[in-house]
Amino acid sequence: MLAVPSLIGVIVVAFVLTRSLPGDPAVYFAGITADEESIAQIREQLGLDKSIFHQFIVYCKNLTQGNLGVSLNTGQSVASELSARFPASLELTLTGLALALMAAIPLGILAAVNPNTWIDHLCRIFVTAGASTPIFFSGLLLVFVFYYLLGWAPSPIGRLDFFYLSPPKVTGFYTIDAMINGDFETAAAAAKQLILPAITLAIFALAPIARMTRSAMLTAMGSEYVKAATANGIDRRKIIFVYALRNAMLPLLTIMGLVFSYLLGANVLVEKVFSWPGIGSFAVDALVASDFAAVQGFILVMAVMFVVLNLVIDILYTLVDPRVSIDG
Amino acid sequence: MGDLLLNKKVVRNTDTKLDPELSQHSQNSATPEQHDWRQQTWYILSQNPISMFSIVLFLIFILVGITGPFWVPFDPIASDTSIALQAPSFLHLFGTDHLGRDVFSRVVVATRLDLWIALSAVSISALVGTSLGCLAGYFGGWYDRIIGRIADTILAFPLFVLAMGIVAVLGNSLTNVIYATALINIPFFIRVARAEVTIQRNHQYVQAALLSGNTHLRTLVFHIFPNCLPALMVQMSLNMGWAILNAAGLSFIGLGVRPPVAEWGIMVAEGANYIISGEWWLVLFPGLILMLAVFCFNLLGDALRDLVDPQKRT
Numbered sequence: 001m002l003a004v005p006s007l008i009g010v011i012v013v014a015f016v017l018t019r020s021l022p023g024d025p026a027v028y029f030a031g032i033t034a035d036e037e038s039i040a041q042i043r044e045q046l047g048l049d050k051s052i053f054h055q056f057i058v059y060c061k062n063l064t065q066g067n068l069g070v071s072l073n074t075g076q077s078v079a080s081e082l083s084a085r086f087p088a089s090l091e092l093t094l095t096g097l098a099l100a101l102m103a104a105i106p107l108g109i110l111a112a113v114n115p116n117t118w119i120d121h122l123c124r125i126f127v128t129a130g131a132s133t134p135i136f137f138s139g140l141l142l143v144f145v146f147y148y149l150l151g152w153a154p155s156p157i158g159r160l161d162f163f164y165l166s167p168p169k170v171t172g173f174y175t176i177d178a179m180i181n182g183d184f185e186t187a188a189a190a191a192k193q194l195i196l197p198a199i200t201l202a203i204f205a206l207a208p209i210a211r212m213t214r215s216a217m218l219t220a221m222g223s224e225y226v227k228a229a230t231a232n233g234i235d236r237r238k239i240i241f242v243y244a245l246r247n248a249m250l251p252l253l254t255i256m257g258l259v260f261s262y263l264l265g266a267n268v269l270v271e272k273v274f275s276w277p278g279i280g281s282f283a284v285d286a287l288v289a290s291d292f293a294a295v296q297g298f299i300l301v302m303a304v305m306f307v308v309l310n311l312v313i314d315i316l317y318t319l320v321d322p323r324v325s326i327d328g
Numbered sequence: 329m330g331d332l333l334l335n336k337k338v339v340r341n342t343d344t345k346l347d348p349e350l351s352q353h354s355q356n357s358a359t360p361e362q363h364d365w366r367q368q369t370w371y372i373l374s375q376n377p378i379s380m381f382s383i384v385l386f387l388i389f390i391l392v393g394i395t396g397p398f399w400v401p402f403d404p405i406a407s408d409t410s411i412a413l414q415a416p417s418f419l420h421l422f423g424t425d426h427l428g429r430d431v432f433s434r435v436v437v438a439t440r441l442d443l444w445i446a447l448s449a450v451s452i453s454a455l456v457g458t459s460l461g462c463l464a465g466y467f468g469g470w471y472d473r474i475i476g477r478i479a480d481t482i483l484a485f486p487l488f489v490l491a492m493g494i495v496a497v498l499g500n501s502l503t504n505v506i507y508a509t510a511l512i513n514i515p516f517f518i519r520v521a522r523a524e525v526t527i528q529r530n531h532q533y534v535q536a537a538l539l540s541g542n543t544h545l546r547t548l549v550f551h552i553f554p555n556c557l558p559a560l561m562v563q564m565s566l567n568m569g570w571a572i573l574n575a576a577g578l579s580f581i582g583l584g585v586r587p588p589v590a591e592w593g594i595m596v597a598e599g600a601n602y603i604i605s606g607e608w609w610l611v612l613f614p615g616l617i618l619m620l621a622v623f624c625f626n627l628l629g630d631a632l633r634d635l636v637d638p639q640k641r642t
Contacts, residue, residue: 009481017497121378128630132623134573136580137596137615144603144611155604265488269577273600283489284581287496299493303485310484 006310010303014296015059068300069293071286078297082279086301087172088159089271089278093263095194096201096270100259104206105252108213113240115218123210131207135266139200139273146196153196154189156274164189197274204266205259212255216248223247253317257310264302369635379631385624393440402430404437405588413602416609423609425595426602427588434590435614441591442621445502446571449509454564456510457517462556464518465525466548472522479515487512491574495583505584509574513567520563524556558636565632569625576618592618 062068068078104127111123130138146153154161159174164186167177175194178187220226221244229239268280275281279298286294374380402420407427416423422431464475482490494508528534529552537551538544576593578584585591587598592614599610 005477006480006484009477010484013481013485017493125378128626129619129623132569132573132626133619134576134580134593134596134615134622136577136593136600137611137619140596140600140603140611140615144606144608148604148606148608261483261486264486265577268488268492269580272581283492287492288582290496292496295493295496299485299489302489306486307484 006307007304010300010307011060011063014300014303015056017296017299063300068297071291071294071297078294081282081294082297082301085277085279085282088276089267089280091173091175092194092197092270092276092278093201093267095198096205096267097259097263099198099202100205100209103202104209105213107206108210109217109240109245111210111214112217112221120214123214127207127210130203133203135200135204135269136273138203139197139270142196142200143273154192156196158275158277159193160186160190161193197270197276200270200273201263201266205262208255208259208262209252212252213248216251217244219251220244220248250317250321253313253320256313257306260306260309264306376631376634378627379634382624382627382631385620386628389439389443389621389624392436393443396436396439400430400433400436402433404429404434404590407588413607413610415607422613423607425598425610429588431595431609431613434595435592435617438590438592438595438614439617439621441585441589442572442575442593442618445506445509445575446568446625449506449571449575450513450564450567452506452510453513453567454517454560457514458521458553458556458560460514461518461521462525462548462553465522466529466544466552475518475522479518482512482515485512488574488577491578492581492583495578500583502584505575505578508578509571512574513571516563516567517560520559521556524559525552528552528555558632562629562632562636565625566629569622569629572618572622572625592621 066079068082070076071078071081074081107123107127111120114120143153143156147155160166167174167181167183167186167190170177170180174190175187178184178190221240223244226239226244229243230236234243267278268284270276271278271280272284279301283295283298285291286298407429409428411420411424412426412428414420414424414428420430420432422435425431425434460475460478464472485493491505491508491512494511495504498504498507525548534547534552537547542551575584576591576596579591579593580597582597585594587594595614596611596618599607599614602610
């Protein structure tokens with residue numbers, strides 16, 4: 001229920017964005033040679049002669065049918081274009097998130113266990129530097145070092161080198177699909193393509209996770225139950241990783257929404273840098289070509305996905321912490 | 329850090345061997361309090377060399393932004409293809425780009441534009457967001473509900489994606505990049521201002537102001553708002569960093585600034601095609617300076633937060 005107002009807001013904003021586009025779509029679709037009459041005809045066809053409220057109803061109806069319009073760039077329907085590219089983006093984003101969590105949580109713990117020491121300061125500088133690095137810059141830098149200088153990474157041109165065939169689609173994730181297919185060579189090749197863009201994303205998302213882990217861990221380490229555990233002579237490692245960390249994970253969940261906002265936005269730039277064939281690079285191409293239906297569809301899909309993610313986080317939160325009720 | 333400060337105060341009070349009430353009194357008069365404030369600022373800064381570093385860096389950026397165009401060695405947009413893609417040397421400190429333009433001069437000149445974009449965007453969002461947040465926090469009720477809903481709706485989008493959409497709709501220009509950047513930063517100011525005003529509203533000085541005949545609006549603007557400024561300054565500094573990143577990201581994908589104008593994001597975008605063939609200086613220098621600027625504002629925000637509210641440090 002929490003997601004409903006946000007969803008309505010998102011749809012209204014997306015509608016307003018579509019309707020306030022520069023130029024008259026009827027004139028655009030009619031072409032240069034059209035006369036007044038055919039423009040009026042097309043306007044009627046598109047429903048643009050109706051009231052704005054009526055148009056909104058039609059727009060919502062189209063949305064429920066998954067109709068996002070037709071991309072001028074490719075001539076395909078926007079919905080099918082987006083759904084074809086969606087797994088690529090998802091694979092990248094989730095890998096990036098996993099890497100970020102794996103690096104940031106230990107960093108946060110390290111800083112919290114040694115507060116106000118040089119370790120703490122170093123962690124702080126490191127994660128702040130990560131969040132301050134423009135995502136396209138860190139991406140290009142990684143390409144330069146690992147592709148041009150060291151030659152470890154393959155050339156940054158999409159999900160697979162051209163002499164591999166893409167694996168048969170099961171999940172849409174190339175690494176997993178190839179492994180399901182038993183083709184470990186292709187899986188390795190796909191993983192190699194994936195690793196640099198995923199690291200780029202992870203660097204950017206380090207800061208909020210590490211900082212939240214640090215402050216939550218500090219709170220937990222100063223709490224009565226940790227003092228009691230210490231007084232009882234329980235192994236310090238067990239106190240940190242079992243007693244304190246479990247409780248520190250709760251506040252961490254609350255900022256995952258912000259982390260996803262970061263990741264989804266950064267995704268667009270990373271895909272552009274690594275020619276990753278996801279929905280982000282599709283949107284950038286559409287943007288450059290003034291393909292508005294595609295851009296609107298992309299924004300709507302991203303926003304809906306973001307709302308759903310936030311909802312999942314809220315539900316997880318109530319599951320993990322029974323004290324929080326779903327209404328509050 | 330809060331504990332440390334407290335201890336220090338106590339120690340000083342016993343040092344002066346004053347009656348506690350007397351020292352309390354002397355702290356309330358104007359000069360010692362100012363002195364106290366300055367001492368506290370210095371104390372916190374000297375405890376944290378990173379904060380010092382960020383303030384120095386900030387001043388350097390401002391200086392370069394103001395004076396840069398007057399002392400750069402080359403014309404930032406004059407191209408000369410005979411010297412294209414030269415590696416850094418004494419003559420061209422940061423090398424030359426694909427049109428033979430001096431990268432150093434372009435990076436220096438771009439400082440003003442980038443800071444200007446960020447400053448204007450953040451100023452707009454601070455103005456709008458703070459006004460809305462103050463209204464919501466002070467009057468509550470429907471003001472609060474509607475304004476809160478506006479903030480939630482903006483935050484329901486991944487922010488960079490929303491900025492892309494706004495620029496696409498309003499038209500691809502620098503002004504619209506500024507508006508888009510301003511809009512996505514508004515919710516943060518709404519939240520901070522609302523939270524601050526909600527706390528301040530219940531203080532007794534507000535009742536005193538109202539009882540002495542101030543209108544609600546006047547109380548809000550002249551009595552409550554000044555007390556929210558510290559928290560807002562912290563937010564402004566952090567948002568400056570985000571605004572620079574956001575604007576540079578937009579110009580990297582071809583929105584806003586257009587060639588041949590020198591801007592850090594677009595310079596990295598232009599250099600991106602050459603990184604695979606090893607001409608690293610086109611990307612490295614503008615990217616590095618861009619990163620340094622954002623880094624500086626982020627650290628500055630942290631430093632200000634340490635000053636304003638030492639307990640919130642993360």
